[in-house]
Amino acid sequence: MNEYKKSITKQNNDEYRQWLTDLKLRIRRSQIKAAVKVNIELLRLYWDLGQDIVTRQLESAWGSGFFSHLSDDLRSEFPHLKGFSYSNLKYCKQFYLFYNQNNTIRQQLVGEFEYHPIFQIPWGHHIHIMSKSKSVQEALFYVHKTLENGWSRAVLMHFVESDLYVAQGKSLTNFSRLLPEPQSDLANEIVKDPYNFDFITLTEPYRERELEDALTANITKFLVELGQGFAYVGRQVPVKIGMTERFIDLLFYHLELRCYVVIELKATKFEAEYTGKLGLYVAAINHQRKKPTDNPTIGMIICKTKDKIEVEYSLESSSQPIGISEYQLSKLLPENYKSLLPSIEDIEKGLKNE
Numbered sequence: 024m025n026e027y028k029k030s031i032t033k034q035n036n037d038e039y040r041q042w043l044t045d046l047k048l049r050i051r052r053s054q055i056k057a058a059v060k061v062n063i064e065l066l067r068l069y070w071d072l073g074q075d076i077v078t079r080q081l082e083s084a085w086g087s088g089f090f091s092h093l094s095d096d097l098r099s100e101f102p103h104l105k106g107f108s109y110s111n112l113k114y115c116k117q118f119y120l121f122y123n124q125n126n127t128i129r130q131q132l133v134g135e136f137e138y139h140p141i142f143q144i145p146w147g148h149h150i151h152i153m154s155k156s157k158s159v160q161e162a163l164f165y166v167h168k169t170l171e172n173g174w175s176r177a178v179l180m181h182f183v184e185s186d187l188y189v190a191q192g193k194s195l196t197n198f199s200r201l202l203p204e205p206q207s208d209l210a211n212e213i214v215k216d217p218y219n220f221d222f223i224t225l226t227e228p229y230r231e232r233e234l235e236d237a238l239t240a241n242i243t244k245f246l247v248e249l250g251q252g253f254a255y256v257g258r259q260v261p262v263k264i265g266m267t268e269r270f271i272d273l274l275f276y277h278l279e280l281r282c283y284v285v286i287e288l289k290a291t292k293f294e295a296e297y298t299g300k301l302g303l304y305v306a307a308i309n310h311q312r313k314k315p316t317d318n319p320t321i322g323m324i325i326c327k328t329k330d331k332i333e334v335e336y337s338l339e340s341s342s343q344p345i346g347i348s349e350y351q352l353s354k355l356l357p358e359n360y361k362s363l364l365p366s367i368e369d370i371e372k373g374l375k376n377e
Contacts, residue, residue, distance in 0.1 A: 059143070065106070066142045066149075072112070073119030082116075106146075114150055124159050144169045147176050151183060161188045172251045181247065185219035191250075195331065196346035197338040198321070206318055207344075209280055213250055216348035218325055220248065225352060231290045235259075235272055238288070252279040262307040271304050282318040283308045286325060293329035293347060295337045302343035325350050 076082060082089045090112050097107040122141060141149070144166055156162035165188065169179055194214035198207045222244040223237035238245045239258050246253055256274040263269075273286040285304050289297060301322040308320045322345040334347050 073115040190215035221353040289326035
């Protein structure tokens, strides 16, 4: 330690540490602002480049070798800069053409590049969104979700692949009837149908407890699939109802809704009696856990399949706010899966014969 640092720490150690902490925070904020500014300028460059290629009809004028020729020229002039590969130049053209499908966006972009959401997310996110979205509206949905939730590219890819644009808000619910605005609107937004549990592997047939075990063993991925705002409280949460102790499959608290969310998992087709049982649990949480500052508890049934008419009748008869969705499993193994695998003896025999 040098003499200057010794003197500083001796004179006023606490004050110095506090100042250093604040300084580090200011530096990090400055780095973030600089990164955002660099990203905006990069996307503006890509937009202008795509616009030039389209409006000047350069591809038509130069023929099929245009992008390769332009890539060679730019990389020769700027050897240390990335982003001028053949494929990325093609993406620049796609970027301009894709968002020019919408007249509203075109009007908003006049002189307001830095304020429009499409210039606020990383280029790698755009490539995936443009490649997978069927419309500008769908692309903007993922752009806004990325900004709201700070999604990494991996998380964005998960939600795009699981078709969140179609699934979000598609759960059958009675929220509009039983919850006040704006809670009912937000509650409808946070539920989706179907939920994609492709991060777990189960062997057919399986029971609710095995599904619950698999989801809680992968709680981080489960929370990502549920969406922003869900905080895990516990599984098999006990509630005393009269003289009987019952157990809730999964209990969450939603930070934006400011309410508890009771989730019941069903590895079967939806049955009408499930709604009554869940309504009982929702009422119990309202009486036993809900604080005066909390909003009314909501319930969710996530089942294997459902009949829409039966669900609608069941929700109409319920006095508790409940949503009902399906789930999908992409890694479901057949019932005779274990018999298809070689035994230890078979493996040992194979090794001996090599």
